[in-house]
Amino acid sequence: xxxxxxxxxxxxxxxxxxxxxxxxxxxxxxxxxxxxxxxxxxxxxxxxxxxxxxxxxxxxxxxxxxxxxxxxxxxxxxxxxxx
Numbered sequence: 001x002x003x004x005x006x007x008x009x010x011x012x013x014x015x016x017x018x019x020x021x022x023x024x025x026x027x028x029x030x031x032x033x034x035x036x037x038x039x040x041x042x043x044x045x046x047x048x049x050x051x052x053x054x055x056x057x058x059x060x061x062x063x064x065x066x067x068x069x070x071x072x073x074x075x076x077x078x079x080x081x082x083x
Contacts, residue, residue, distance in 0.1 A: 002083040003033040005040070009074050019083055033080045037061070040078060 002021045006014040018036055020029040041062050054065040054075075061079030068074055 001029065003029045003080055004083040005033060005037055006079055006081055008077045008079075011075065011077070014081075016083075017078070021083070030080070034060070037078065037080055 002019070004019045005017045007017050008014050018033075020033045020036070022029045025032040037060070041057060044062070044064070053067075054063075056063050060081075061077060063075065063077035065073045066076050
């Protein structure tokens, strides 16, 4: 199976961020996708303010609220699924 990291905003239509094929990843596409997702998670934790942003992380995804202005926010979700 080939995998991809997807991004959704406010539970809208998923957008492919990065693709992982078995051929390109030496038949370890799911592991490569999880490693890339973990790198994205660590980057977010290190470079963004996490206080009060409703962070949630699972084995195959993470989500948070992004403030777009003083009164509005967007719910952003990254996850791994089949390509």
